[in-house]
Amino acid sequence: xxxxxxxxxxxxxxxxxxxxxxxxxxxxxxxxxxxxxxxxxxxxxxxxxxxxxxxxxxxxxxxxxxxxxxxxxxxxxxxxxxxxxxxxxxxxxxxxxxxxxxxxxxxxxxxxxxxxxxxxxxxxxxxxxxxxxxxxxxxxxxxxxxxxxxxxxxxxxxxxxxxxxxxxxxxxxxxxxxxxxxxxxxxxxxxxxxxxxxxxxxxxxxxxxxxxxxxxxxxxxxxx
Amino acid sequence: xxxxxxxxxxxxxxxxxxxxxxxxxxxxxxxxxxxxxxxxxxxxxxxxxxxxxxxxxxxxxxxxxxxxxxxxxxxxxxxxxxxxxxxxxxxxxxxxxxxxxxxxxxxxxxxxxxxxxxxxxxxxxxxxxxxxxxxxxxxxxxxxxxxxxxxxxxxxxxxxxxxxxxxxxxxxxxxxxxxxxxxxxxxxxxxxxxxxxxxxxxxxxxxxxxxxxxxxxxxxxxxx
DNA sequence: TTACGAAAAATCCTATACGATAAAACGTAT
DNA sequence: ATACGTTTTATCGTATAGGATTTTTCGTAA
Numbered sequence: 347x348x349x350x351x352x353x354x355x356x357x358x359x360x361x362x363x364x365x366x367x368x369x370x371x372x373x374x375x376x377x378x379x380x381x382x383x384x385x386x387x388x389x390x391x392x393x394x395x396x397x398x399x400x401x402x403x404x405x406x407x408x409x410x411x412x413x414x415x416x417x418x419x420x421x422x423x424x425x426x427x428x429x430x431x432x433x434x435x436x437x438x439x440x441x442x443x444x445x446x447x448x449x450x451x452x453x454x455x456x457x458x459x460x461x462x463x464x465x466x467x468x469x470x471x472x473x474x475x476x477x478x479x480x481x482x483x484x485x486x487x488x489x490x491x492x493x494x495x496x497x498x499x500x501x502x503x504x505x506x507x508x509x510x511x512x513x514x515x516x517x518x519x520x521x522x523x524x525x526x527x528x529x530x531x532x533x534x535x536x537x538x539x540x541x542x543x544x545x546x547x548x549x550x551x552x553x554x555x556x557x558x559x560x561x562x563x564x565x566x567x568x569x570x
Numbered sequence: 571x572x573x574x575x576x577x578x579x580x581x582x583x584x585x586x587x588x589x590x591x592x593x594x595x596x597x598x599x600x601x602x603x604x605x606x607x608x609x610x611x612x613x614x615x616x617x618x619x620x621x622x623x624x625x626x627x628x629x630x631x632x633x634x635x636x637x638x639x640x641x642x643x644x645x646x647x648x649x650x651x652x653x654x655x656x657x658x659x660x661x662x663x664x665x666x667x668x669x670x671x672x673x674x675x676x677x678x679x680x681x682x683x684x685x686x687x688x689x690x691x692x693x694x695x696x697x698x699x700x701x702x703x704x705x706x707x708x709x710x711x712x713x714x715x716x717x718x719x720x721x722x723x724x725x726x727x728x729x730x731x732x733x734x735x736x737x738x739x740x741x742x743x744x745x746x747x748x749x750x751x752x753x754x755x756x757x758x759x760x761x762x763x764x765x766x767x768x769x770x771x772x773x774x775x776x777x778x779x780x781x782x783x784x785x786x787x788x789x790x791x792x793x794x
Numbered sequence: 795t796t797a798c799g800a801a802a803a804a805t806c807c808t809a810t811a812c813g814a815t816a817a818a819a820c821g822t823a824t
Numbered sequence: 825a826t827a828c829g830t831t832t833t834a835t836c837g838t839a840t841a842g843g844a845t846t847t848t849t850c851g852t853a854a
Contacts, residue, residue: 357627357638358807384835393809395622402583402623406630408727414581414834415815428723435724438666498653500659503632504728582837617838639845641806667813 358392363400365390370409370420371512372479381418382411407507424513426566432510433559439501440489440555441548447495448539448547455495459536462488466529479515481529486511488532492551518565528558587624589614594633594644595736596703605634605642630730640664647740650790656734657783662762663725664713664779665772671719672763672771679719683760686712690753703739705753710735716775742789752782 366386369375386397401418404410410418424432432470449453466484469477489511531554538547590610593599605625611618625642628634634642648656671679690708693701713735717726755778762771 357636380837393807395619395808398619399622399626402626403630406627406731410723412581416817417835431722433722434722435728438662438725442662496654498658500655500732501662504659504732507731508724508728604805607806607807619838640847681817786853 359396359399359403362390362392362396363403366397366400366404367409367512369402371515372411373516375420377420377423377516379420382421383417407509407510409512411514423516426564429517429559429566432508432513433555435508436505436510436555437552439505440492443493443496443498443501443505444535444539444547444551445544446497447492448542448544449537450497451495451542456540458491458495459488459539462491463536464533482511482515485528492535514562517562518531528554528561532558575622583584583620583623583627586614586616586620586765587627590621590624590628591633591736594628595739597740601644601647603644604640605644607641621770631733633733633736635637648737648790653741653783653786656732656737657779659732660729660734660779661776663729664716664775665723667717667720667722667729668759668763668771668775669768670721671716672766672768674721675719675763675766680760680764682715682719683712683763686715687760706735709752709756716759737785741786752778752785754782 366375366381376380381401383394383397383401387394390397401410401412403416405412409421411421413420462484465487466481469480490502490506493505496502531550535547535550535554538550590599592607599605607618607621607625610621614621615650625634625636629636629642633643633645636642686708689711690705693704714730717729718728755774759771759774759778762774
């Protein structure tokens, strides 16, 4: 019996892809844990095909790894060195992105930035985990928006595929307050961009990233 | 009837992935052309499953695009703006990569670079197309090697996923001589790295990339 | 000749069956 | 108690059927 395709879900695989990514994000699937195609198909109530397609894409994203005749498993959390490498990549590309974005910033772009800032004016009530996830999602959107405004699609998709917010979230899923410091820094970044001061914008971004790395590092040091 | 897995083919999907990528590279599948799952399964003599998995990965690579209820089709060749964006990305990341690689270059790394140079000491006889593809493959390996030597796996895989040599090859698959000029520039790059002169190495890389872009541009300008 | 509409073909998307392999559980012997 | 070998289980990889949708083809009318 074929499943009817709703207009809201033109591609089942896309939904499944996002679902599995959420499972990884939320530690429902733990780092290193095996990811069974059969089990996922049963749990998500779909056939194996969309699961396989989603996992193939996640493999390309390096969020899962595949071992021949054994199956998929979730990627391990970042090592110390990998975290430093990730931030080195971000320093380089996000400074360039904000430079480009500031250079060609329109009124509309400015509006979008401020609208994104506004989404976290007040954090919704709920568990610390929920609040942290909320801020983390804003962070992901904010940084991606700057890449969008840079106008370079290659840089944008390269950044997207680092999945840095997912990696960082998996490192420290329980913390809460410290992360909110980032919100002020986001404001500083937008202010610098709005003033069309490229050098200031670069500095604001670098400061934000350096601080972000410092906030994460302690969580990594107390790991095995 | 299930197919027996040979030891040389631990993951059929990987082979299929490479096969389809070659079809795109060699214009057997033209830019914009539809990519039928059924047809590929018939032609490559495998079931649909590995085809679907390979296409899902190629979609993540942005080498094919998927339209709901219509299927996959090959990505269009780069527009003028996209080509400039691609090179902007390369300027930024490859200069950083060569800086890192030069900084930590070992004797072994130096050997690998020279070995890669040696692979194109003499271009094998055959059609112009063959020769061009041969040089193009060396070019891909050479640039990837520098990312490897940089030690930053995020930057390496970000570069890998731009698939720049595939994009560029699709733009100008018929040319020949001009491309060989790049070989001398590769030599200059290795020489600069071997002398551990970081600034010189950066310059050599930038020069190479700028020239490479200039060599490609004419082909793009005469396109629709 | 061109435009429009209906029928036919091709294709996608899902579901499911089955053989082959690897991982895990279990029992026995040392 | 531990190590080893066998059996059981779980999972992968492939193949194939069938419904739903889109694209193409073909015929008719203006």
